[in-house]
Amino acid sequence: MSLKPSLDPAYDILRSDDQPLSAIFNPKTVAVIGATDRPGSVGRTLLWNLISSPFGGTVFPINPKRRSVLGIRAYPSIREAPDQVDLAIIATPAASVPDLVKDCVEAGVKGAIVLSAGFKEIGPQGIELEQQIVEQxxxxxxxxxxxxxxxxxNPLTGLNATFASNMARPGNVGFISQSGALCTAVLDWSFQEHVGFSAFISIGSMLDVDWGDLIYYLGDDPRTKSIVIYMESIGNARSFLSAAREVALTKPIIVIKSGRTAAAAQAAASHTGTLAGQDAVLDAAFRRCGVLRVEHISELFDLAEVLAKQQQRPQGPRLAIITNAGGPGVLATDALINTGGSLAAIADETVAKLSEFLPPHWSYGNPIDILGDADPGRYAKTLEIVSQDPNSDGLLVVLTPQAMTDPTETAEHLKKHAQAATKPVLASWMGGAEVTHGETILNRASVATYRYPDAAARLFNFMWKYSYNLRGIYETPALLPESEFGHTDRAQVETIIEAAKATGRTLLTELESKQILSAYGIPTVESRFAETPEAAVAHAKALGYPVVLKLVSHTFVHKTDVGGVKLNLQNATAVKRAFADIQAAIAEKVGTDHFQGVTVQPMIDRAQGYEVIIGSSLDAQFGPVILFGTGGQLVEVFKDRAIALPPLNTTLARRLMEQTKIYEALQGVRGREPADLGELEMLLVRFSQLTLEQPWIKEIDINPLLVAEANSRYPLLALDARIALHPANTDTATIPKPAIRPYPAQYVSPWQLKDETAVTVRPIRPEDEPLLVQFHRTLSEESVYFRYFHLMTLNHRIAHERLTRICFVDYDREMALVVDHKDDSGNHQILGVGRLSKSHGTQAAEFAMLISDTYQKQGIGTKLLEQLVQVGRDEGLDYITAEILHENxxxxxxxxxxxxELKRTPDFVDAKIYLTGEGSE
Structure with missing residues (x-):
């Protein structure tokens, strides 16, 4: 109903003139502050690079002590440059930089690069200089x-705004590095490997422009096909994840991150805090936003190449290998399986078709050894048949030079079938100069080639992980029942936490911890508190023998370490003895003041299920993280765990479980029925909600959570729980915030249409995709035309790939509100959608709106736009705009x-509202 088609989030490509970093990468005028003639200096090298590799713009040397530099007229300051400067490059001592940045601000410069060192890396003095720059x-x-x-x-325009000795080759890879030294090494390597770049960026200390800014820029750049990153620190985690998650769907992002072997995290009060090491959390963050992490620089660029070439993505980990020699097939198989892939089980019908023309001694299995005398025709026919096998997700063709082998002609025969395949095809042409021409043929046909088959197999697995990660992000989750969160008792949780803070405690008792879990619908074993042996016996009698006694203490974290757990107590005498033993053990170790009593619980037969751990701890950069894995007393020995970032939905919860070994057992092994994995997903979603809604909680352990067969009495049951809080004097502003913004529940509100129909205005959710399909069926051609400025078919509008981009909102960058109506049958219907999309790198946004034809003229448009304007104010936007058709x-x-304010133009009516100041952008 309103906006130009470029705002459609499924097809949004930002215009280059709207991108704030365009002044840095495509400047018309460049000032070099610190330009000099002195041989070997950064200022001279930089100026020489700019003028010796023409980029189509003008260069102004800035040096108050020289009239000219390298024969070019120099200016005393940037304020005296004869033209408006787009980009200023500063190469002067650190102490002078704040004043020079101030000059740039006053001169209206749009972009700056500070090459100078001597800032936070040298300590407090450098940090102070950085703060002065930030203020400017x-x-x-x-x-x-x-x-x-x-x-x-910018190799595509010829801009070399560096002090490196050579200019990078032009290409389609965007490269960002936090290390200048690595930049020069990669640059040298790229010449040998003929790798070209659309942008070559040294990001430095990220005082202003960070990973997110550059990922958005390269994502908007149509000439960049893939993005590769060398990272030392992530900086603003939310900015990185937000940008990467959006861009990775259309352009692969590959990262090599140093510091994997850094010292483990400090000891924590929970198993989760111990197991969730910083590097594991980083891996989880990369998975969550679709970023691939590699170990070696060669993999970084090989993967960028193969993902750019291959339009097909593997839908699973199963690889079929075609080879003319057994040894290379074995090497590829080992590499495949060791890095998480699997050999495809060739279908019987495929084996039968291959046997019709292959020699009798072929392998009859995978790897498919077509023998050393294989000619081009045999290779081509094998590839044609195997590419149609339903059991494989990709193919690797290996060729070793032998007497009957023609590498060049084989490549010619293969390229047609490789291009027609509906799954990725990789090739390994082994050998030296004799296979080079064949490799060239395949590469030109967009078939990635590698000299070694094990490297090709590893890259196939990376491709599969890329597909797997993206599928996890954009796969529509199950719609949660309305009752799922309806009975959360947040008031009880707040009461428990406030009572503990009032007494200065940071460790909740097991009973308090279980009460909090129960408040979020997580089933716990019944626990009753007893301060005396007599009370313990009374509770045991009421619960029924056998029972378990567990220590209640405000001091001890792990009860088993101090003899604080007594199992399988069959009668009153055993209960009294256990109570006395626990009390005596604590008194002997630390004194009776640390003994508050015991809890009495029914004895649950753990053999009837599997023990898992679910936990949460805080990461300094990413905020709350969630852990799932094999639980029990040996949790830190087995270390079978996976980590994810909240918020979770059912799809992400399943992905978390799939990364563990215990997941296979939960699906049913050795005659056992499978667990109710759907209910376990729901439990993880509720647990995720708990971690986000209760910021005073520092760490949680549910260990063990007993997971039994779906039809058992207790399919899911938390047997033990432990919660640690932040100290009561903690400044909440210092508590790490979630790296992924949770669902903005503050924008949920009830409302009535003009005809008094009750509706709810709320932010959109990934689960809304089916409702949006039905919504689009209610739209007339006029409504579609007014919204998209052209007619768009229904099939196009409701395609899964498009709706996932609309429903999976990054609430940090955009806000989509829906008007949700629940009819008398309990079915939900979306009546209207309004969207506010923030422009990359700015504090401005555009809005879009679409209302169901049946419910137009009911005030929905006004309500949605008022809400979006309020969201814009809450989020600190400067202004909101839209372009509207004249006839709308x-x-x-x-x-x-x-x-x-409305302004008519020849093409549209421009609408604009200022939120933070009238008439000023």
Missing amino acids: LKRSPLRLIGPNCLGIM RAMQRVCEKVGF
Whole structure:
């Protein structure tokens, strides 16, 4: 009903002139502050690079002590440059940089690169200089890369704004590095390997421009096909995840991260805190946003190449290997399985078809050894048949030079079938110069080639992991029952936490911990508190023997370590003895003051199920993290665990479980029926909600959670629980926030249409995809035309790939509100959708709106736009805009009613509202 088609989140490509970093990567005028003639200096090298590799713009040397530099007229300051400067590059001592940035701000410079070192890497003095720069940046829209960086190159235009000795080759890979030294090494390597770049960026200390800014920029750049990153620290985690999650769907992002073997995390009060090491959390973050992590620089660029070439993505881990020699097939198989893939089990019908023309001694299995005398025709026919096998997700063709082998002609025969395949095809042409021409043929046909088959197999697995990660992000989750969160008792949780804080405790008792879990619908074993042996006996009698006694203490974390658990107590005498033993053990170790009593619980037969652990701890950069894995007393020995970032939905919960070994057992082994994995998913989703809604909780352990067969009495039951809080004097502003913004429940509100129909206005959810399909069926051609400026078919509008982009909202960058109506039968229906999308790198946004034809003229458009404007104010936006068709007068009236200014242009009616200051951008 309102906006130009470019705002459709499924097809949004930002115009280059809207991108704030364009002034840095595509400047018309460049000022070099610190330009000099002195041989070997950064200022001279930088200026020489700019003028010796023409980029189509003008260069102004800035040096108050020289009239000219390298024969070019110099200027005393940037304020005296004869033209408006797009990009200023600063190569002067650190102490002078804050004042120079101030000059740039006052001169209206749009972008800056600070090459100078001597900032936070040298300590407090450098940090103070950085703060002075930040204060200047707050005064203007100027964006700054650095400090302490090599600079940037745009090989496609010829811009070399670095002090590196050579210019990178042009290509389609965007490269970002936190290490200037690694930049130069990669640059040298790229010449040998003929790797080209669309951008070559040294990011430095990320004082202003960070990973997220650059990922958005390269994502918007149509010439960049893949993004590769060398990372030392992640910086603003939310910015990185937000940008990567959006861009990775259309462009692969591959990261090599140093520091994998750094010292383990400090000891924590929970098993989760111990097991959730920093590097494991980083891996979880990468998976969550679809980023691939590799170990070696060669893999970084090989993977970028293969993902850019291969339009097909593997839908599973099963690889079929075609080879003319057994040894290379075995090498490929080992590499495949060791890195998480599997050999495809060739279907019987495929074996039968192959046997019709292959020699009698072929392998009759996978790897498919077609023998050393294989000619081009045999290779081509084998590939044609195997590519249609339903049991494989990809193919690897291996060729070793032998007497009957023709590498070049084989490549010619293969390329047609490889291009026609509906699954990825990789090739390994082994040998030297004799296979080079064949490799070239395959590469030109977009078939990635590798000299070694094990490397090809590993890269296939990376491709599968890429598909798997993206599927986990954008697979529509199950719609949760309305009752799922309806009975959460947040008031009880707050009471328990406040009572503990009031007494200075940071460790909740097991009973308190279980009460909090129960408040979020997580089933716990019944536990009764007893301060005396007599009370313990009374509880045991009521619960029924056998029972378990567990220590209640405000001091001890792990009860078993101090003899605080007594199992399988069959009668009153055993209960009294156990009570006395626990009390005596604590008294002997630390004194009776640390003994508050015991809990009495029914004895649950753990052999009837599997013990898993579910936990949460805080990461300094990513905030709450969730752990799932094999539980019990040996949890830290087995270390079978996986980590994820909340919030979780059912799909992400299943992905978390799939990464563990215990998951296979939960599906049913050795005659056991499977567990109710759907209910376990729901439990993880509720647990995720708990971790986000209760920021005073520092760590949680449910260990063990007993997971039994679906039809058992207790299919899911938390047998033990432990919760640690932040100290009561903690400043909540210092508690790490979630790296992924949770569902913004503050924007959920009830409302009534003009005809008094009750509805709910709320942010969109991934689970809404089926409702959006039905919504689009209610739209007329006019409504579609007014919204998209052209007619779009229903099949196009409701395609899964498109709706996932609309429903899976990054609430940090955009907000989509739906008007949700629940009919008398309990069925939900979406009546209207309004979307506010923030432009990359700015504090401005555009809005879009679409209302079901049946419910137009009911006030929905006005309500949604008012809500979106309020969201914009809450989120600190400067202004909101839209472009409206001239004939869409209804939308124009809605905009005027809400306070937008309208301006007619030859093509559209421009609507704009300022949120933080009238008439100023």
